[in-house]
Amino acid sequence: MRAIVYTSNGTSDVLRLEERPVPEPAAEEVRVRVVVSAVNPTDWKNRAGSGSTVEEIEEQSPNQDGAGVVDAVGPGVTSVAPGDRAWLFLAAYQRTSGTAEEYTVVPAERVVKLPDEASFDVGASLGVPAMTAHRALTVHDGGPSRLAPGALTGRTVLVAGGAGAVGHAAIQLAHWAGATVITTVSSPAKAELAAAAGADVIVNYRSEDAVARIRSAAPDGVDLVVEVSPARNADLNAAVLANHGTVAVYTTDGGSQMSLDVRSHFALNVRYQFLLLYTVGPEALAAAADDITAALRDGALPVGVGAGLPLTRFPLAATAAAHDAVEQGAVGKVLIDVASL
Incomplete structure (x- = not known):
C-alpha cells in the first residue's frame, strides 16, 4: 500500500x-x-x-x-x-x-x-473539529451533557472565530441543538461562511462594536462561549456573559497568557472550562461520536463552500x-x- x-x-x-x-x-x-x-x-x-x-x-x-x-x-x-x-x-x-x-x-x-x-x-x-465543538457545547454548568434537537433551546451561544473548522462545527451543532448562535468574524468573506453555517447573528469585530452588537442580540447575556482566543477575547467575554456563563477554551490563538478581572467574574459566577480532545476521556469521546452521528443523519453537518x-x-x-x-x-x-x- x-x-x-x-x-x-x-x-x-x-x-x-x-x-x-x-x-x-x-x-x-x-x-x-x-x-x-x-x-x-x-x-x-x-x-x-x-x-x-x-x-x-x-x-x-x-x-x-x-x-x-x-x-x-x-x-x-x-x-x-x-x-x-x-x-x-x-x-x-x-x-x-x-x-x-x-x-x-x-x-x-x-x-x-x-x-x-x-x-x-x-x-x-469531523474528528478533531466536530468532537472539540461537541465537548465545548456540553460543559456548561447547567448542562446539557449531550446534544440533540432541542437540547440547547433557550440558550445563547457565542462562537469566537466562526469561519474556522471548530467554529464552523460549533455553529452547526449548536444550531441543530436549538441554540441562538452568535459568532465573531474578521472579514465580510468570513461572515458569508458563518451565515452559510447557520449563525443567527454575525459580528465583524474589526469593523463593529462587538460588545454592543452582542449585547443587543443577547440582552440577558451569553450563556456559553466557544473560545478560540481566550487572551484576546477575555474583556469581550466578561462584558457579554450571562450569570453562570461558561467559557469553553479549546486553543490559545492570540497568546497563552490572559488576565481576568476577578471581581466581575465572581459576580457572574463564571466558569472557564479548558478542554483538550486527546485527554477528555473515553466517555466524552463516545458521547461526541454518538451525537455527531445523529446530527449527520439529520443532515446537520454539511461541508463545502455552500455550507460555510x-x-x-x-x-x-x-x-x-x-x-x-x-x-x-x-x-x-x-x-x-x-x-x-
Whole structure:
C-alpha cells in the first residue's frame, strides 16, 4: 500500500511517500481502507515537533481524521463489520498509523459508522473539529451533557472565530441543538461562511462594536462561549456573559497568557472550562461520536463552500503541501484524496 511516513520531526519535507505492507488488525482493532484523510493544525504541529531540534522518531504516518470503508476487523470487534462506511478520529494518537495511508489500523472505539446520508468528505471533516465543538457545547454548568434537537433551546451561544473548522462545527451543532448562535468574524468573506453555517447573528469585530452588537442580540447575556482566543477575547467575554456563563477554551490563538478581572467574574459566577480532545476521556469521546452521528443523519453537518466550510484538496503524494496549507492558515478544510471507490 502507499503510505505517507516520517521518521524525524521537522518541516513538511520530512514527509515521504513509501510502499508499506498492508497492516493486520489485532484484537479490538479495525482496518479501514481510507478514502479521504483530513489535516488539522495538530497534525502539522505533531510532525514539526519542538521546532528547535530535529529528532529521530519511530516511523509515523500523520493525520488524525479520515473516512473510508472497513476492510477487516480483529477479534472481539462487533461495532462495525467489513464493508461498513466509517469515519475515524484520533487515528494517530499514541499510535504510528494515521490516515495518510491507503489502509490504517485503528482501535475499534475510534471507528464510527458513517451514515449513508453523509459523504466521505463530510466524514473526514469531523474528528478533531466536530468532537472539540461537541465537548465545548456540553460543559456548561447547567448542562446539557449531550446534544440533540432541542437540547440547547433557550440558550445563547457565542462562537469566537466562526469561519474556522471548530467554529464552523460549533455553529452547526449548536444550531441543530436549538441554540441562538452568535459568532465573531474578521472579514465580510468570513461572515458569508458563518451565515452559510447557520449563525443567527454575525459580528465583524474589526469593523463593529462587538460588545454592543452582542449585547443587543443577547440582552440577558451569553450563556456559553466557544473560545478560540481566550487572551484576546477575555474583556469581550466578561462584558457579554450571562450569570453562570461558561467559557469553553479549546486553543490559545492570540497568546497563552490572559488576565481576568476577578471581581466581575465572581459576580457572574463564571466558569472557564479548558478542554483538550486527546485527554477528555473515553466517555466524552463516545458521547461526541454518538451525537455527531445523529446530527449527520439529520443532515446537520454539511461541508463545502455552500455550507460555510470551503474544501481544499490534495492528492496523497502532495501531503506535504496539504500540511503547509493548514500551517499557513487555509480557510476551511484541507482534505487529502487517498483512494477512490
